[in-house]
Amino acid sequence: QVQLAESGGGLVQVGGSRRLSCVASGRTMSPYAMGWFRQAPGKERELVASIRWNGVNTYYRGSVAGRFTISRDNAKNTVYLQMNSLQPEDTAVYSCALTRDDGSAYTRSSEYDYWGRGTQVTVSS
DSSP, X not given: OEEEEEEOXXXXXXXXXXXXXXXXXXXXXXXXXXXXXXXXXXXXXXEEEEEOTTSSXXXXXXXXXXXXXXXXXXXXXXXXXXXXXXXXXXXXXXXXXEESOXXXXXXXXXXXXXXXXXXXXXXXX
């Protein structure tokens, strides 16, 4: 089994920045791709960004492209989400996910095998 633990959430003002971290532990068995998803109250879960093991192939949803950056440190089994220029619509629970299939920077939640519990990010005006 694989365990994922997110950290870095909290309250931030509009225009501010926040960096989320997700540490994978257990039987991670590299290579693996990872993704960050978010879910706001009353809304569907949506992909924010994803990244392959090589750290080069990434995907961003349009509303965060240019503001958010996904990266990873494979030696630490950690993936990061640097969020800049935060807006109220970025308020959500952010969760990381892992897939043992490193074929792509996957975009659908059904393509991921393991999930963290999430961390709340609240952007206040």
